[in-house]
Amino acid sequence: MNGLESYIHHHxxxxxxDCQRVSGLFKIETLEKGNYFLRSGKFCDKLSFIESGILRVYVDLPEKDVTQWIGTAGFFVTDVQGFMFRHPSRFNMQALTDMRLFTISxxxxxxxxxxxxxxxxxxKLFMGKCFVMMENRILDFISMTAEERYLKMFDQNRELFNQVPLQYLASMLGMTPETFSRIRRKLVS
Structure with missing residues (x-):
């Protein structure tokens, strides 16, 4: 069983x-560091399972860009609005490292x-899990302090702190890089 089949079977x-049937529809795709999985304004015509690598999902705003999510091995990635409802994407999705994906058109x-x-x-179960994950992120934003959000991410995704530019993590957590650095210094000392 490959990583995709294991994920589908386990979750x-x-x-x-049936896992083999499903995974047979996915094709191996590689994405080099810096290349885009998707650019805003384009239609997302694929869904991918990240076997290895890191992908940044972000939106360009007039004065800055905001990281919406950092995708890592063991997660699916797509623009749900674009893939399911055939709308142009609002997001850019860029490889932060070389990536290996299982992709279905x-x-x-x-x-x-x-x-x-x-x-x-x-x-339906898959979409429900995605929805719960988003609900939890929203609840974190409205109920936790910046320091609590930092600590939660550090506990759950410690490896990202050494692999991803810290300004992207700060943005994903809804804080400025300065606030992120201040919290980090406080916790290290």
């Missing part, structure tokens, strides 16, 4: 045979329901 309880994705009869149940 959704799909049989090994929109057209192949649409065939999953005929390939795996229970796919729509799994899809």
């Amino acid at each position: 959704f309880g799909i049989s090994p045979t 929109y057209e192949a994705y649409l065939t999953m329901g005929t390939l795996v009869p229970k796919w729509h149940e799994f899809e």
Whole structure:
């Protein structure tokens, strides 16, 4: 079982045979550091599982860019609004490291329901997990201090602090680089 099959089997309880059917629709894709998975204004016609590497999802605003998410191994990446509802993307998605992805095209994705009869149940579970993850991020923003958000990210994603420019982490946590540095200095001393 490859990483994609293991993830699908573990998180959704799909049989090994169905995991192989599903993963057979995905193709290996590599993305070099600095290259884009997607640019804002373009249509997202793929969904990818990150096998290795780090991807930054961000939006360009008039005075700055804001990191929405940092994708790492073991996570899926797409522009949900674009992929599911066929709207142009609001986000840029850029590789921060060399990446290896399992990628499925929109057209192949649409065939999953005929390939795996229970796919729509799994899809609903997958979307539910994504929704809960976003709800938790929103709750963190409205209920936690900047220091608490920093500590939570550090506890859950310690390796990112050595692999990703700190201004991207600060942006993702909704703080300025100066606030991020001040919290970091306070916690180190």
